Amino acid sequence: MPNKHFNPDGLDYRLFTPGPVQVPDWVLEEMGKPNDTHRSLAYREMHAAIRENMQKILHTQNDILLFANSGTGILEACVRNLLADDETGLFFSCGAFGDRWIQIAELNGKKFEAVKVEWGKGITPELVQEKLAEKKYPVVFITFNETSTGVLNPLDKIGPIVRDSGAILCVDCVSGMGGTLLKVDEWGIDIALASVQKCFGIPPGLAFCSISERALEKAKTVKNRGFYLDFLKIHKKGLQNEHPITPCIPQIRSLKKVSEKIVEITPEKFAEEHFERTELIRNWAKENGFEIFSEEGYHSQTVVTIKNNLNIDVAKFVDELFERGYKIVNGYGSMKGQNFRMAPMGWITLDETKKMLEAASEALKVAK
Amino acid sequence: MPNKHFNPDGLDYRLFTPGPVQVPDWVLEEMGKPNDTHRSLAYREMHAAIRENMQKILHTQNDILLFANSGTGILEACVRNLLADDETGLFFSCGAFGDRWIQIAELNGKKFEAVKVEWGKGITPELVQEKLAEKKYPVVFITFNETSTGVLNPLDKIGPIVRDSGAILCVDCVSGMGGTLLKVDEWGIDIALASVQKCFGIPPGLAFCSISERALEKAKTVKNRGFYLDFLKIHKKGLQNEHPITPCIPQIRSLKKVSEKIVEITPEKFAEEHFERTELIRNWAKENGFEIFSEEGYHSQTVVTIKNNLNIDVAKFVDELFERGYKIVNGYGSMKGQNFRMAPMGWITLDETKKMLEAASEALKVAK
Numbered sequence: 001m002p003n004k005h006f007n008p009d010g011l012d013y014r015l016f017t018p019g020p021v022q023v024p025d026w027v028l029e030e031m032g033k034p035n036d037t038h039r040s041l042a043y044r045e046m047h048a049a050i051r052e053n054m055q056k057i058l059h060t061q062n063d064i065l066l067f068a069n070s071g072t073g074i075l076e077a078c079v080r081n082l083l084a085d086d087e088t089g090l091f092f093s094c095g096a097f098g099d100r101w102i103q104i105a106e107l108n109g110k111k112f113e114a115v116k117v118e119w120g121k122g123i124t125p126e127l128v129q130e131k132l133a134e135k136k137y138p139v140v141f142i143t144f145n146e147t148s149t150g151v152l153n154p155l156d157k158i159g160p161i162v163r164d165s166g167a168i169l170c171v172d173c174v175s176g177m178g179g180t181l182l183k184v185d186e187w188g189i190d191i192a193l194a195s196v197q198k199c200f201g202i203p204p205g206l207a208f209c210s211i212s213e214r215a216l217e218k219a220k221t222v223k224n225r226g227f228y229l230d231f232l233k234i235h236k237k238g239l240q241n242e243h244p245i246t247p248c249i250p251q252i253r254s255l256k257k258v259s260e261k262i263v264e265i266t267p268e269k270f271a272e273e274h275f276e277r278t279e280l281i282r283n284w285a286k287e288n289g290f291e292i293f294s295e296e297g298y299h300s301q302t303v304v305t306i307k308n309n310l311n312i313d314v315a316k317f318v319d320e321l322f323e324r325g326y327k328i329v330n331g332y333g334s335m336k337g338q339n340f341r342m343a344p345m346g347w348i349t350l351d352e353t354k355k356m357l358e359a360a361s362e363a364l365k366v367a368k
Numbered sequence: 369m370p371n372k373h374f375n376p377d378g379l380d381y382r383l384f385t386p387g388p389v390q391v392p393d394w395v396l397e398e399m400g401k402p403n404d405t406h407r408s409l410a411y412r413e414m415h416a417a418i419r420e421n422m423q424k425i426l427h428t429q430n431d432i433l434l435f436a437n438s439g440t441g442i443l444e445a446c447v448r449n450l451l452a453d454d455e456t457g458l459f460f461s462c463g464a465f466g467d468r469w470i471q472i473a474e475l476n477g478k479k480f481e482a483v484k485v486e487w488g489k490g491i492t493p494e495l496v497q498e499k500l501a502e503k504k505y506p507v508v509f510i511t512f513n514e515t516s517t518g519v520l521n522p523l524d525k526i527g528p529i530v531r532d533s534g535a536i537l538c539v540d541c542v543s544g545m546g547g548t549l550l551k552v553d554e555w556g557i558d559i560a561l562a563s564v565q566k567c568f569g570i571p572p573g574l575a576f577c578s579i580s581e582r583a584l585e586k587a588k589t590v591k592n593r594g595f596y597l598d599f600l601k602i603h604k605k606g607l608q609n610e611h612p613i614t615p616c617i618p619q620i621r622s623l624k625k626v627s628e629k630i631v632e633i634t635p636e637k638f639a640e641e642h643f644e645r646t647e648l649i650r651n652w653a654k655e656n657g658f659e660i661f662s663e664e665g666y667h668s669q670t671v672v673t674i675k676n677n678l679n680i681d682v683a684k685f686v687d688e689l690f691e692r693g694y695k696i697v698n699g700y701g702s703m704k705g706q707n708f709r710m711a712p713m714g715w716i717t718l719d720e721t722k723k724m725l726e727a728a729s730e731a732l733k734v735a736k
Contacts, residue, residue, distance in 0.1 A: 011402045020405050020614060031618055032400025034379045035571050036695075037388050068573060069437040069596065072613040076596045109592040197614055203403050205436060205573045205616025224477040228437065228444045229596075245440040246388060246565055248573025248616055250399055
C-alpha cells in the first residue's frame with residue numbers, strides 16, 4: 001500500500017495535527033546527534049538546564065520531573081502517587097482525555113468521583129466551587145486544554161478555588177503547555193504535566209511535570225506507588241540531575257534546546273503566537289460559515305475544533321487538504337464527521353498557517 | 369564545568385559502555401528524520417515491520433509488544449500483569465538488575481520469593497529445578513544477561529525446566545538480546561523483554577517484548593493492571609500496528625531499520641560477532657594478568673566484567689582510557705574499584721575493539 005505523500009527520507013507535507021506535530025529542522029538536528037550515557041556530565045547539564053528553563057516557562061518554584069514515557073504515564077503516576085486506596089479522587093472531564101484519566105484511576109483500583117460536562121463545553125469555576133463545597137476531596141484532577149474538543153478550561157480561576165479547598169490539584173496540560181500561558185504558582189497547581197510532542201514541537205517519547213512540595217509530601221504517605229512512575233524516586237535522582245532509569249536522551253537534548261528558545265522568546269510571546277495562529281483559523285472558519293465546536297470563552301489557543309454545521313464530507317476535506325500538502329485531523333473518536341481539528345502547535349509560523357488556510361479554502365470547494 | 373571530551377555537536381570519544389551504547393551514524397540518521405503522527409500509514413508500516421523482524425530475531429511465533437518506556441517499565445509490567453495479589457512470584461537474581469525486579473514486585477505490593485546467588489555466579493539449571501520441585505509457582509522471573517556482573521544465565525536449559533513446572537517464564541533480556549542468540553519458543557520463554565539502547569545500538573526510550581498466548585490469557589485474570597503498562601491494551605492495539613498512547617516514533621523508526629539489518633545479517637551472525645568481540649576483551653584481560661569476574665561457563669557475550677585482582681586504580685584507568693578516546697565503566701554500585709566493565713555492544717566492530725584494547729594497554733601502564 002504505497003502512500004504517495006510519504007517518502008522514507010522525510011515528509012513532503014506539513015502537520016497541523018494536535019500532536020505529534022511538525023518538528024522543525026533545528027530540533028531534528030538535536031534528535032540526530034550522538035549520545036553519551038545518562039550517567040555523564042553531558043547528560044546532567046541537559047537535565048539541569050531543562051529544570052531551570054521549565055521553571056521559568058511555568059512561572060514556578062516547583063521542581064520539574066522528567067519521565068521516560070508519554071503524558072499518559074504521568075496521568076497514571078498522579079493516580080498511583082497521590083491517591084491512597086481509601087481516598088476518593090475528584091475528576092472533572094470535558095472530553096476524551098479527561099475520561100481517560102478517570103479510566104486510569106479505575107484500572108488502578110482507585111476510588112473516584114467523576115464530574116463530566118457536555119463535550120464542547122468548558123469546566124466552569126462555579127461547577128468546581130459547587131462540587132468542592134459539597135465534600136472535602138484529597139486530590140482534584142482536571143484537564144487544562146482538552147485535545148479532543150478544543151476546549152481550554154480557566155485554570156487561573158479554578159486553581160485558587162481548589163487550593164482554598166485544601167485539595168491537591170493535578171492538571172493535564174499535555175496539549176496546552178507552552179502554547180498557553182501557565183502560572184503554576186499563582187494559580188496553585190500542584191502537578192502540571194505535559195508531553196513534548198505538542199506545543200514544544202519535539203518528536204514523542206518524553207513527558208514531564210512540575211511538582212509541589214506538598215504533592216511530594218503526600219506521595220510519601222501513599223502505598224504501592226510502584227517503581228517506574230514513582231514521583232519520589234524520580235525527584236530524588238532528579239535533584240542530582242539524573243534519572244533512576246535510562247531516559248530518552250535525544251528527546252531530552254531537544255527539550256533543552258526548545259526550552260532555551262522559549263525562555264529567550266519569552267513564554268508570554270510564545271503563547272501569544274499560538275493564540276494568533278488559532279485566532280486566524282477561527283476567523284477563517286467563521287468566514288466560511290462554520291461554527292466553532294468549543295463554547296465561546298473556552299476556545300483552546302492551540303487546537304481549533306471546527307463544527308461541521310455545513311455538513312461537508314469531512315474525510316474528503318481532510319484528504320483534499322492532504323493532497324495540497326497539509327495534514328489536519330477529523331473529529332476525535334465518535335465525533336468523526338461531526339467536526340474537524342486544525343492545530344498550529346509548536347514552531348509553525350503565522351505565515352504557514354495562512355498558506356494552510358488558503359489550501360483549505362481550495363479543498364473546501366471540492367469537499368462541499 | 370567544561371568537559372573537554374564533550375562538544376555540543378557530537379562526541380569525540382567512542383562508547384564501550386553497557387548501555388546506552390555507541391550509536392552508528394546510519395541509526396542517528398533515522399533518529400533525525402521528520403515524523404508523521406502515530407495514527408498514519410507510515411507509522412503502521414514501521415510497527416508491522418518490527419513485529420515481523422523481531423519474531424525472526426527471537427525465533428518465535430509470539431507477538432511483539434512495543435512500549436514507550438525503558439526496559440524497567442516492562443519489568444514492572446510483568447509484575448502488574450501476571451501476578452495476582454494472592455499469588456507469589458519466584459524471582460532468581462544474580463545481580464543488581466535481578467534485585468531491581470524483586471524491588472519492583474515489592475513496591476507494587478506483590479508477594480514474592482527471592483533466590484539470590486553470589487554476584488559473579490550464574491543461576492544454574494539445578495538451582496531452578498530444586499526450587500521448582502519444592503513448590504508450585506505461577507510465574508518465574510529471571511535475568512538472561514546480568515549487566516552489573518557480566519553473567520549470562522543458561523536460559524536454554526532453565527527455560528524448559530520452568531515450562532515443565534507449568535509456571536509462566538519472564539526473562540529480562542535487556543542487555544543480552546541481539547548480542548546473544550535467543551530461541552524464545554524452543555526454550556519456552558513467555559516474556560522476553562529488552563531495550564533498544566543495548567545490543568540494538570539505538571538511543572534509549574523504547575523497549576519491547578515477545579509475549580506468549582498463555583501470558584496474555586493469564587493477564588486477563590489479573591486485576592489492577594493499570595493503563596500505561598497493560599499488556600492487553602498494548603496487544604490489542606498492536607494487532608492493528610498501532611499503540612494505545614503516543615509512542616517514541618524516532619526510536620521506532622530506528623528499530624525498524626536495525627531489525628531489518630539484523631535479519632539480513634542473520635541473528636546468528638550478529639550474536640556471533642558480539643561473542644568474538646567479548647572474547648577478544650577477555651583474552652586481553654587474561655594476557656594482562658586480570659581475572660574475569662563472571663564465573664567460568666557463565667560469561668556474558670555482550671559485557672565483560674573484569675576483576676581488579678591487580679589492584680589498579682580503576683577510576684584512574686577509566687579516566688586514562690577516556691583521555692585516549694574510549695569510554696568504559698567502573699564496577700556497578702558497591703563494586704566500584706573492585707571491577708570494571710567493557711561492553712562492545714551493538715554496531716562496534718572487532719577492529720574498533722582491538723583499537724580500544726590497544727589504548728587500554730597504554731592506559732593500564734599509567735594506572736597500575
